[in-house]
Amino acid sequence: MTTFQCILMGFLIVCAISVSFSKNLLNSILIYMSYSLIMSIIWVCLESPDLAITEAAVGAGITSILFFATLKKIHAIQIEKEKEEKADQKEAESNE
Numbered sequence: 001m002t003t004f005q006c007i008l009m010g011f012l013i014v015c016a017i018s019v020s021f022s023k024n025l026l027n028s029i030l031i032y033m034s035y036s037l038i039m040s041i042i043w044v045c046l047e048s049p050d051l052a053i054t055e056a057a058v059g060a061g062i063t064s065i066l067f068f069a070t071l072k073k074i075h076a077i078q079i080e081k082e083k084e085e086k087a088d089q090k091e092a093e094s095n096e
Contacts, residue, residue, distance in 0.1 A: 005045050012038050029067045036060035 015035040022028045036059030043052035 002045075005042065008038055008042050008045070012042070025071055029064055029071070032067070033060045033064045036063075 012035065015031050015038065019028050019031040019035065022031060036055055039059065040052040040055040043049070043055055
């Protein structure tokens with residue numbers, strides 16, 4: 001393995017671990033997109049362009065769009081923003 005592939009594998013592991021510890025759904029989707037894009041680059045390095053295109057299109061493209069649509073449909077993004085705003089207000093009140 002080349003140094004570049006080792007670095008990509010490291011990023012892949014970091015993405016996999018950080019998605020499991022992320023509490024924000026939107027961040028989890030963005031990390032999942034990063035994971036898919038890194039995986040598609042690894043497929044290109046392994047000389048499998050057909051798998052790379054499929055991973056990029058399905059993993060980072062269609063699946064992420066479906067996740068975003070689902071979050072919007074269930075109003076999860078708005079709920080998380082409201083929770084963050086309330087936490088910021090409580091923090092501001094406690095600092096005063």
